[in-house]
Amino acid sequence: MSAHTSRFPWNLLVGFVLSIALTLLAVFVTFYTDFSSSVILWIIGAFAIFQAIIQLFMFMHVTEGKEGIINVINIVNSMILALIIIFGTIWVLTSGHAAM
Amino acid sequence: MTSHTTPLEYKSHQSQMNILGFWVFLGAEIVLFATLFASYFVLEHNTAGGPGGGADIFVLKDVLIETFLLLTSSFTSGLAIHAMRNHDKKGLLLWMIATLLLGAGFLFMEINEFLHFIHEGATIQTSGFTAGLFTLLGTHGAHVTFGIIWISLLLVQLVRRGITEKTSSKLFIASLYWHFLDVVWIFIFTFVYLKGMVM
Structure with a gap:
């Protein structure tokens, strides 16, 4: 673990970019698609859980x-x-x- | 994990126990926020003649700015811990200060947002919806405020004592707390703001 720490923190950068992308994607799905409300809720809920997993594993x-x-x-x-x-x-x- | 690859914050048994104990505390925090989410979901349709739900008072642009401030601050606190593990005190200090500034920016936006809600006629006493909303958002905002004070004090210790077994363990725990607040915000963003604006 610390044997790798002198390297560039790619896992942090990937996690950050993914979080931003998932946030924007959630906004897109919410406001610019024609799915029903409950389908939208399932999709953005899945994005939120994916983002939480990214934070837990890549950041924490x-x-x-x-x-x-x-x-x-x-x-x-x-x-x-x-x-x-x-x-x-x-x-x-x-x-x-x-x-x- | 052999001893020479163990990060400094895990070196002593006490530090390991502190970190484990803090994870248990975060588990309790998850349950605390779950109860606030549950009350919000139950109360959100009870608008009592006040603003009729999220669509009436939420401003997407402001919420997105808050979200990006907090997401970025979570990233910079990760970079701070990365610097700490490279024994880079200056990097640790600078990334933590960046984290604090982003956190303060988030708080500034959130306080302005609360003033906007109140201006729109949605105070904590207006309806079940606004009571649940202000309690959930306010508890999260209070956590962010506490985190800013906590990390500021730890940085004073860091400047005085340098990166030691104790200061590294404390800063690592504070970074876990900060990431956790971001996780909570993701769910607020999704299930309060986006849900409120679409349904």
Whole structure:
């Protein structure tokens, strides 16, 4: 890892360019395509997740260090919790509420 | 990983534990922001006669500037850590200062944006939508503010003490925090701003 650090940080540059490109692509899909709203949401949601993965691996080096695997398990666990909280809340407070 | 290739910030057992502990904290931060996103998604259609959703108050150009400022600051803080691993104190200092300036630019844009929202009749008390919006954006903005203060203080230590096992570990942890704020912003940009303007 530090054996490579004197080199030019290509992974950072690639990550940065990809983030900018994905952001612009998300704006393009949102405002300049004729997909339905839900299709647009799925596409830009996928872009957001891809960008988050770029940050985690190319910028934050999540797998680095002796505890790399623990870091990954911890972050995956937190993301699962986040999804349960978000979709669980929406489900209970919209469809669950309407069913009563 | 053999010892001579281990970056300085991972050298001592204490530093390794600090970095691991900070990842656990970031896990808790993910859950914190998830709760704020959840409340926003539930409340966003309750506009109570105020501005009728994102399309009425969001300005794409300003949001894009904020996004690019924060994306670039995440990149420069990555370059700072790259410089740190090359034992380049000057590079580390300059890239971190660039990160702070970009972060301050982001905050300036965001505060102006809040003033614009208020001008459009959307205060935190206007409706469920604006309460959820201001809470989510404000919590993120407060994190950025805290990060700027935190990194500024670390840079004072860096100038006084140089790149040591302790200062490198602290700056590495602060860079993780900064990247994390960018990750949160990506989701705010996508699921608050773009979603609000298209739906």
